[in-house]
Amino acid sequence: MSADIVIQEVCPRDGLQIEPIVVPTDVKVALIDRLSVLGFRRIEAGSFVSQKAVPALADGDAVFRSIVRREGVVFVALIPNLRGAERALQADADEVNFVMSASETHNRVNMGMDHQGSLSALAEVTAAIGRRAVLNATLATAFGCPFEGEQHEGKVLRLIETYLRLGAQSITLADTTGMANPKLVRQRVKSVLGLVPRAQLTLHFHNTRGLGLINVMAGFEAGALRFDASLGGLGGCPFAPGASGNVCTEDLVNLCREIGLNTGLDLEGLIALSRTLPSMIGHPVPGQVARAGRACDLHSVPLGITLTD
Template sequence: MNRNAAYARRYGFPQRVRIVEVGPRDGLQAEPEFVATSDKIAMIDRLAAAGIREFEATSFVSPRAVPQLRDAAEVVAGVDRGRPIRLTTLVPNPRGAVAAAEAGVDAMVVFLSASESHNRKNVNRARAESLEGFREVVAIAREAGIKVQGAIATSFGCPFEGEVDVGAITDIAKAYAQMGITHVTLGDTTGMATPPLVAERCKALRREVPESEIALHFHNTRGIGLVNVHAGLAEGITIFESSIGGLGGCPFAPGATGNIATEDLVYMLHECGVETGIDAIAVTEAAAWMEGVMGRKLPGQAAKAGPRLKTSALDAVATACG
């Protein structure tokens, strides 16, 4: 057994995990300048070529609310479906569900904030109103033969209310389960997650809603996004969401910075002995390409530094004097 595999076994990590790329939606939604539809499609195609198989491709949301995603149908239609990829899209309401079904997505994601105040800021609805609306979304998706997944924003804290009780998380997951939604993503909307919170919430969901499949979505606002992934691995979580280059941030939450970077996540997982099926070099090249698209440096680190054992010639740097 090699060193990395031994480390994974020591901490009880799963042998393999799934990475869901959310850059096309969560990564771009708050960008002030419109990213060309062709670049959004190319982002997905490049990452699919690197081995990523699951994408949160866009959101069928009002163009007035999120102008960046006004090309949702065009993005879904333009992606190369010759590879075995899965495209999911956020749908805030029945109208979005109808549009997503017509576009031929593989899964729809409904989303609710654990805190009342953030839900009102995010979708301008009370939590109870959102949940009631999801019943129609589920009916539309079911008729179209499309699976529905559930996300819970502000799962680890709210920028307006502060601490979020774990009971709010399990209550929403139970409401999802009653609708037939058994895939639940815990969203760290403003980077308020910590390893103890991750462990607490994962354990509570497993105890209270054992039928639910748990995914984790972390932001790197306070610099411990990958530490929280480590905590999730220790809890046996096998689905993590990330964004190429570390793009992202919620436009309806003060101080929200980017998601954990996909290339950094892949690097850490591989070095911890966890398989992903993703080519680490190809994904760092995709991150470098994405910097060119955005016209600026992105927060991800692995694409800048390269592999751990990357070496340089001795004459590449000056020799110290004295």
């Protein structure tokens, strides 16, 4: 049975990039291998960015060489420029995810260049990739910027049109610091779907202000099909103030199950895997279902309590 909603796992990249400790390569590989048997079609397995800027993901080459490649699972690599794309191709990434911010200020902070510099880099990436991998282009801060505030829809649409003209085959709208709200999400998704087919649009929300799951549902109701999420709710942008964790994968899968949406994912397996994260990274994680259990997980009556009709 095909999924009603497609959830893409980003914990190995977006989830781990902000962690103060560097998770060993073999542990990352084991995490990805366990994720790849839980029903995901797509997993963002790592990135090929400056090792000085994001030391937690400096082992992207080794990770991609070591993971088990499973049929039907697309392994994605985040890249910022031509050099990153070349490394991703050498590591046999199935898809490269180019990123630029809608906010020029955030793009300078995050990528170290203005829009023109990033778009020139995208043109180089397109030429280098050819047919060797799928090219997705992410527009960060697409719902708001912590430095500039609101990002006007006209600018967002123009940048997406430029992405498509330069060769992007699919688009991700990222709410980098959780500034979206359901009303804005519905409006923006409906507008963007005028440019991008439903199957080629992904939404990436953060739960910074507690609206992550609500924004996913608003996007779904407006016509979006694909959503990024991170096991345990881990993640955040290292270069954006207040960029706390992503929408939590197991919390989102649980919500979908509760309301009758098929994700094709193994919720019980996700919960079990999420419960291993604190020992991996050394602190509790934001996800809620792994702590509380599913609503159908009933508890024994305490000793000494007498049940009556």
